[in-house]
Amino acid sequence: MTSELQTVPSNAVEGLDEHLEKRRRVLELLDSEGLGAVALTSQPALAWYLDGARTHVNLAAPPIVAAVVSREGDRVHVTSNEAHRLAVEELPAWATIVEHPWHASVTAAAEAEALAAGGATEGSLESGLRAARQRLTPAEVGRYRELGANVAHLLTRTLAAASPELTERELAARVTAGIVELGAEPTVVLVGGASRVSDRHPLPTAAPLGERAMVVVCARRHGLILNATRWVRFGRRGEAELSADRRILEVEAAYLAASRPGGSLAEAFAAGAAAYALNGFGADEWTRHHQGGVAGYAGRDPRAAPGVDVLLGTDVAFAWNPTGPGCKVEDTILSTDAGFEVLSADPEWPTVTVDVAGQPLQRPDVLEV
Numbered sequence: 484m485t486s487e488l489q490t491v492p493s494n495a496v497e498g499l500d501e502h503l504e505k506r507r508r509v510l511e512l513l514d515s516e517g518l519g520a521v522a523l524t525s526q527p528a529l530a531w532y533l534d535g536a537r538t539h540v541n542l543a544a545p546p547i548v549a550a551v552v553s554r555e556g557d558r559v560h561v562t563s564n565e566a567h568r569l570a571v572e573e574l575p576a577w578a579t580i581v582e583h584p585w586h587a588s589v590t591a592a593a594e595a596e597a598l599a600a601g602g603a604t605e606g607s608l609e610s611g612l613r614a615a616r617q618r619l620t621p622a623e624v625g626r627y628r629e630l631g632a633n634v635a636h637l638l639t640r641t642l643a644a645a646s647p648e649l650t651e652r653e654l655a656a657r658v659t660a661g662i663v664e665l666g667a668e669p670t671v672v673l674v675g676g677a678s679r680v681s682d683r684h685p686l687p688t689a690a691p692l693g694e695r696a697m698v699v700v701c702a703r704r705h706g707l708i709l710n711a712t713r714w715v716r717f718g719r720r721g722e723a724e725l726s727a728d729r730r731i732l733e734v735e736a737a738y739l740a741a742s743r744p745g746g747s748l749a750e751a752f753a754a755g756a757a758a759y760a761l762n763g764f765g766a767d768e769w770t771r772h773h774q775g776g777v778a779g780y781a782g783r784d785p786r787a788a789p790g791v792d793v794l795l796g797t798d799v800a801f802a803w804n805p806t807g808p809g810c811k812v813e814d815t816i817l818s819t820d821a822g823f824e825v826l827s828a829d830p831e832w833p834t835v836t837v838d839v840a841g842q843p844l845q846r847p848d849v850l851e852v
Contacts, residue, residue, distance in 0.1 A: 501622045502577055505532055508615040509552045512608060520553035520602030521612075522593040527780035528605055530706025531616040533559070535626065536573040537706075540565075542668065548574075549593035553600050560589040560596075610793070613784060617777065619798045624817065626705045627800065630667065631815055631826035634702050634709050637661040639829045642715040642850055647694060651676050651687035654698065662702045670708060670782070671701035680809040683772040694718055695849075697811060706780050710802035711827040712813035714849040724849075727810040730762040732837050732846050735812045737761075738774070738803040740840040742795060742818050748776065748785070749792035755805060764807050775803035778815050800826065812846065 509532070513521060523529050526546050529538045538546040548569065549560045559578045561569050564585040574580065583592055594604050605612065619627065641657050651674040662669040675685030677693030685697070692715075699712045720728070738755030755774060760766040776787035778800040785791055797820045804813035817824040822842045828834075834845040 499577065501620050502534065502575065504620055505615070506552065506557065509612070510554060512611045512615055513552075513554075513602070516603070516608065516611070518602050520551055520597040520600040521608055522590075522597035522602070522604050523550045523552065523612075524590045524593060524605050527616070527706075527784060528612055531780045533573075533578070534575045535705030535707065536569070536575065538573070542670065545590065547589065549589040551593050551596045551600075551602075553597070553602065558596070560593045562587060562589060614793065616780060616784070617793070617799055618796050619779070619800060619817070623707065624798065627707050627709070627815070627817070627826050630665075630702065630704045630707060630709045631828065633665045634662070634667070634700060634711060635827045635829035635832065637665065638698060638700065638711065638713045639831045639850075642698065642713055643852060645692060645696070645715055645852075647692050647717045649692050650689050651679075651685070651692065651696070652689055654692065654696070655687035658698060658700060662700065665702070665704065667702040667704035667709075669700065670703050671699060673697070673699035683806055683811070692717075695724075695809075699813065701782055708778065708780065708782055709827055710775075710778055710782070710804070710813055710815050712804060712811050713832070713847060714811075716849050716851045719851060720849065724809070726763075727807055728849055729835065730764065731805055731807050731810045731812050732835060733762045734758045734764070734805040734807075735803050735846070736837050736839045736844075738805065739801065739816065739818075739823060739844075742799075742801050742803075743840070744795060744797040744799075744818065744820060746795045747792055748787050748795060751795070752787040752789075752791075755803065759805075759807070768807055769805075772804075772806045774805055775801065775813065778802040814847065
């Protein structure tokens with residue numbers, strides 16, 4: 484047994500323009516495939532379509548919401564024990580909410596509705612839906628800018644206050660608390676001190692930071708995930724460290740230079756992978772860690788890899804993260820018709836100017852304290 488609740492009319496809803504644009508993109512996809520509806524069931528798709536609503540309780544579990552987009556309208560399936568909170572705190576006012584018993588599967592209900600309307604499940608339209616959400620709307624760019632500035636400043640003040648004796652877990656705890664205070668969710672927090680600089684994904688341990696440490700964060704707010712990596716050095720760097728830190732920025736520049744409107748993810752991946760050898764790293768360095776890709780409502784949407792390709796438009800966010808022995812760079816960067824904008828920048832953090840396709844771009848240096 485289900486019940487429906489129609490919220491306030493959509494013509495009275497703030498942010499309706501953004502929703503109508505996203506709805507237009509999905510209906511265009513349905514038209515191209517000859518389908519009547521689609522069930523959205525993944526976290527990235529739901530967060531994108533539902534104006535950044537938090538559709539989870541457990542970060543490690545599937546969403547507690549599912550939505551059906553059809554030419555007749557948008558219906559959001561929820562369970563009765565979550566309906567009131569979601570309607571008041573999370574779901575956009577334009578949504579028609581369909582309640583189910585707490586023990587029912589909202590995913591199954593949404594998929595059954597979509598299929599009955601001559602539609603499809605999300606998995607069968609994965610690439611098309613990813614393309615639909617690739618170009619960020621002006622409102623999304625604004626939310627991304629704010630999140631990027633918040634997270635970047637958090638990293639600046641937290642790393643500036645760190646010390647060599649601090650453990651990786653202690654620093655991770657400070658960063659995590661700061662992300663939560665920003666109203667965001669820490670989907671990834673990595674910390675690697677001097678004893679673990681060779682680890683590309685250093686889950687924090689009880690080891691002290693030592694003379695050099697890396698912090699990697701993925702922070703999600705309004706559904707958008709901000710990716711950034713920062714390094715702190717207690718004391719001055721030697722020539723070998725300084726050289727590696729500078730050269731990895733040139734590898735990133737190669738990835739970015741090819742991440743332009745009209746290009747493709749495969750072209751950008753190939754350009755960045757080839758740049759390792761050109762900048763004094765091993766030609767196979769790209770094989771030792773993933774290199775990043777398109778950013779947005781997933782950690783990477785999609786992650787670049789051999790055989791993965793999508794066409795690139797304008798107003799697309801990227802988070803490339805080239806790495807080498809003891810060095811890494813990562814920021815969330817918007818590619819527009821006019822050039823690049825670093826979303827995860829803080830004016831208090833030291834930077835290095837790097838030429839990216841003729842544009843001088845400020846890239847993060849190592850913070851020496």
